[in-house]
Amino acid sequence: MKRIICIGSAFQDGDSAGARVFARLLDTDLPEDLEVVDGGLRGLDLLRLVETSERVAFVDTVSGFAAPGEVVGLEGDSLGEIATEGYGHGGGFSYFLRALPQLARKPVPVCLVGLEAPASERSITEAARRAVAFATHAPAICPGGPGHVGR
Numbered sequence: 001m002k003r004i005i006c007i008g009s010a011f012q013d014g015d016s017a018g019a020r021v022f023a024r025l026l027d028t029d030l031p032e033d034l035e036v037v038d039g040g041l042r043g044l045d046l047l048r049l050v051e052t053s054e055r056v057a058f059v060d061t062v063s064g065f066a067a068p069g070e071v072v073g074l075e076g077d078s079l080g081e082i083a084t085e086g087y088g089h090g091g092g093f094s095y096f097l098r099a100l101p102q103l104a105r106k107p108v109p110v111c112l113v114g115l116e117a118p119a120s121e122r123s124i125t126e127a128a129r130r131a132v133a134f135a136t137h138a139p140a141i142c143p144g145g146p147g148h149v150g151r
Contacts, residue, residue, distance in 0.1 A: 002031075002135045003053045005039040005046060007060035007093050017061040017115035017124065024128045034135055043096050047103055055109045057131040060093065062114030069118060071126045073134070075111040109134075 008018035025036045050056050065072045111134040113127045
């Protein structure tokens, strides 16, 4: 199973981009082997979803990586680095990204599609497109080449 896991809260304006992408993807025809998950604020509870996936695209709000309203893609070693460099989240999901390489029992290609706040309709559409493309193996969606997390 390939997954897109959308992170954040629809009830917090500054952290609703993932929830907005989730809603957009629910109205999209997707391949049968692609599951879209509302990851909400689950943190470490997401590990089971990663370990049972072939590929995972996370979608979340980011801060300080691009101009407001832009979409960025990060994967591999960049994921651990962003969790310590002003990612904009405390605890939960940023800790999960830092710990994922040590916790995952198998290597899984993972990408974070990040939306700089405030997210626009254009950036929501672009983030949804990038997440689907990465999750379904399209090349060059996240910069930095292929990356895996896990042992």
